[in-house]
Amino acid sequence: MNIQTFSKLTNVSAHTIRYYEKIGVLKSIERDSNGHRYFTSKDIDWVSFVKRLKDMGMPLDNIKQYADLREKGESTSELRKQLLQEHALAVEKKIAIESLHLKNIREKIGFYEKIINNNLKG
């Protein structure tokens, strides 16, 4: 498929796709006789995975590292696993912190409810 179709299927703009290729997050994208990129379903899988990592707050730099390892083949499985494990831990911490903040905000909301109730009464 061409870049437009790929862009629609992945929900990533053509600009961003070229950018990802430039910085090495997308690798070995093939070209046709015109020099136009063409994409396969494997590329869709990879971009979906990249999006997941991004959504979890992994910077593109780290994602690129992962992509570099992936390119080197199966011997890097252990390293890639480690990268994911480190990130999973970081996400767990983030969720824990956010939950704590959420609790604090809920308390603040409770505080506002008291004020508002008192105003209504008094």
Place this chain on the structure above:
Amino acid sequence: MNIQTFSKLTNVSAHTIRYYEKIGVLKSIERDSNGHRYFTSKDIDWVSFVKRLKDMGMPLDNIKQYADLREKGESTSELRKQLLQEHALAVEKKIAIESLHLKNIREKIGFYEKIINNNLKG
């Protein structure tokens, strides 16, 4: 206290504190006869709250809105409560999404473990 002391106590750089004042996130910071800012414990409380909102992913623009309402006094309590409630909901959604992603990543890690075990076995 002066900006350096305040910076140390809040863990926010003096540059950032001036920036926050400039964009309206910090308001009514008083000045001494030299025109130097001086801060009180109330300012510490407010900056701590700002940091909490930021840590939960609220953009400075929204925090400024909140600060604007706060400046107008108690009549804006209901609006501020609403702002917080909206954000609390957004954070809940974010946590839910991150938890789902985490689950997916854990699956991927399990997949790597299988590959690595198979390789060891031969």
Place this chain on the structure above:
DNA sequence: CTAATACTTAGAGCTAACTCTAAGTCAACC
């Protein structure tokens, strides 16, 4: 009195992650 230090301001610079522009090539339709 001079040097060091803390503050002031306006505004430039930085980083991440895009996002867009300009200039150009190439194929396809009428």
Place this chain on the structure above:
DNA sequence: GGTTGACTTAGAGTTAGCTCTAAGTATTAG
């Protein structure tokens, strides 16, 4: 055969949130 439209590239521009610089004033220490 011209023009429309999709693609190409290098590189500039954008946004958020800082972060730093330059130029200047005021206080303090020796």
